[in-house]
Amino acid sequence: MTLRQATALRYQDGQLQILDQRALPGRQQWLTVQSTEHLVELIKSLAIRGAPLIGIAAVLYLAVLARQGLALEALRQTSQVLRQSRPTAVNLMNLLDRINPVLDQGAEQVEAAALALFDEDLALCDAIAEAGLPLIKPGMRILTHCNTGGLPTAGRGTALGIITRAQEAGLGPFVWVDETRPLLQGARLTAYELKAAGVAHRLQVDSAAASLFADGQVDLVLVGADRIAANGDTANKVGTLMLAVLAKHYGVPFYIAAPWTTVDPACPGAGAIPIEDRDGSEVCQLGEQQLAPADTQTYNPGFDVTPADLISGWVTDRGLITDPGAFIA
Structure with missing residues (x-):
């Protein structure tokens, strides 16, 4: 069985391949997953x-192992190992929790469940795009952060999916693209996807965002999410909180776009969201070039959390939500 839409994943003939997003935009390099550790x-x-694609990759890899005849207990142990690989992104936990009950039902059932979750994300992306489309006015200048298009999802994306849907609708959006430190996912990936979609855009350094707001150059901020707590507090790529504070100060609407699989009703709020602490080499080095003295201590969180009271609304596959109380289970 194969995936019914080309994405950054390939699942065919019992193998899982991923498009190496570290190599983009320079080259397209596909890697076959060799082991759980890999x-x-x-x-x-x-x-x-x-967040969505990591969860999908995890369940598809369990399907690979099930087809290889891995014993039930080993499948369960693999699921637990994968669960720990990205602590902030709750989609990973949600999708593993949904496939775990079928791990004892045979390889065909595991594969069918994994492919169904892939197809579900395709539909979620389309639903988010339609729910968010009314937010976009003709010629609107939109600021986005990190990468939220087809590369990190099974479908057209979340925040970027809304923007490309607006382009298709003839609304002519213009996008300010944050470079997104430390790994430049905005510069490398968002600009890459916007160019492919024919959306007008301009890349900016992260620290220039305040000047854009002050000059009245931003009409809307639209970003994704890795976890939405029960009170609406939302974790996203580090730098998002700064944009939310600026948007509040300058009276610019600030919206989150994410599937319901990103909601964690068991998480009460910001303090309960684990934040990944990434290796300092990401900011101290550029390839082999040393940017800072070798013994420099760094603060390199992968994410930050935006309080619900700074968020104008959440665009989900269930529609536009403006009341954070809607996330309480």
Whole structure:
């Protein structure tokens, strides 16, 4: 069985391949997942990334192992190992929790369940795009952060999916693209996807965002999410909180776009969201070039959390939500 839409994943003939997003935009490089440890390394190094796609990759790899005849207990242990690979992104836990009950039902059932979750994400992306489309006015100048298109999802994306849907609708959006430190996912991936979609855009350094707001150059901020707590507090790529504070100060609407699989009703709020602490080499080195003295201590969180009271609304596959109380189970 194969996936019914080309994405940053390939699942065919019992193998899982991922498009190495570290190599983009320079080259397209597909890697075959060789082991559980290999997939964990690919997730941690952001070769495969995006909360939805990480979860999908994890369940598809369990299907690979089930087809290889791995014993039930070993499948369950693998699921637990994969669960720890990206602590902030709750989609990973949600999808594993949904496939775990079928791990004892045979390879065909595991594969069918994994492919169904892939197809579900395709539909979720389309639903988010339609729910968010009314937010976009003709010629609107939109600021986005990190990468939220087809690369980190099974479908057209979340925040970027809304923007490309607006382009298709003839609304002519213009996008300010944050470079998104430390791994430049905005510069490398968002600009890459916007160019492919024919959306007008301009890349900016992260620290220039305040000047854009002050000059009245931003009409809307639209970003994704890795976890939405029960009170609406939302974790996203580090730098998002700064944009939310600026948007509040300058009176610019600030919206989150994410599937319901990103909601964690068991998480009460910001303090309960684990934040991944990434290797300092990401900011101290550029390839082999040393940017800072070798013994420099760094603060390199992968994410930050935006309080619900700074968020204008959440665009989900269930529609536009403006009341954070809607996330309480």
